[in-house]
Amino acid sequence: MKVTTLLLSGLLTSTIVLANPYESEQEELASVIETGQKSSMLLLKTLGGNLKKHMKAGGPIAAAEFCMTNAFTLTDKVGNDLGEDVTVKRISLKERNPANRPATDEESTVLNTFQALQDNNILLPKYLVEQVNKDTYKYYKPLSINKGVCLKCHGDISKDKEVEAYIGENYPADKATGYKLNDLRGAIVVTIKK
Ligand code: HEC
Structure with missing residues (x-):
């Protein structure tokens, strides 16, 4: 009888001890997701x-010039506004700027997975979360060619000789053309340190 009680109370204690880390893990994940959502929307x-x-003011060349000179700086700035524990970037399997290639195997895996889902007519998830290590997470949001205007610079760009020449000159290794509406373009990656 005594042994049973002991065992029972032992079980209860361990359940309680286990319950707390589980809850805080869930809370941590919820806060990672919230930061990821906020940061990707801001970007x-x-x-x-x-x-x-810029499209409105100066047409596609002015807009492309803006993208070329500012997409990176602005991305950095958004990262700074979000605090030192959060960074944001864009990645693509068919990148225009070589700096936007996936940087790790995991980033490639996420992009390949999004692409495989899309190819099989499976709706993409709103986000995926990678736990990089004990304190670091990556929040991935799929990015699609969701507006007609994207095609100006990512569709059949030979339709506009000026855009074609501009992109050719500034991105000689460009892979980011030939897209159609709703194609997967890449992902936003938000890295969050807890
Ligand atoms: C006026 C031309 C132009 C338009 C319109 C445009 N882009 Fe881009 N896009 C660029 C340029 C130039 C870059 C390279 C920026 C850089 O050097 O970081 C780029 C880069 C990107 C990247 C980063 C990955 C990579 O390939 O380097 C993504 C993602 C992207 N564009 C998505 C979009 C989407 C989605 C739209 C429509 C909402 C869009 N773009 C509209 C010119 C354009």
Whole structure:
């Protein structure tokens, strides 16, 4: 009888001890997802808003010039605004800027997985989360060619000789053309340190 009670209380204690880390893990994941969502939306809004503004003011060349000179700086700035524990970037399997190639095997795996899902008509998840190590997570958001305007510079760019020449000159190894509406273009990666 005594042994049973002991065992029982032992079990109870260990359940309680286990319950806490589990809960805090869930909480940590929830906060990672929230930061990922907020950060990727901020980047999209910043880049999208500026693209629209420059397209309207100066057409695709002005907009491409903006993308070329500012996409990186702006991405960095968004990262800075988010605090030193958060960084954002864009990656693609068919990149225009070589700096936007996936940097790790895991980043490639995520892009290949998104592409495989899309190729099989399976709706993409809103995000995926990678646990890099005990304190670091990566939040991935798929990016699609979701507006007609993207095709100006990522579709059949031979339709506009000026755009074609500009891209050819500035990105001699460009792979980011030939897309159609709704194609997967890449992903936003938000790296979050806890
Ligand atoms: C006016 C031309 C132009 C338009 C319109 C445009 N882009 Fe781009 N895009 C570029 C340029 C130039 C780069 C390379 C930027 C750099 O050097 O970082 C780029 C880079 C990217 C990248 C980073 C990966 C890579 O290939 O280097 C993504 C993702 C992307 N564009 C998605 C989009 C989407 C989605 C749209 C529509 C909402 C869009 N772009 C509209 C010119 C354009």
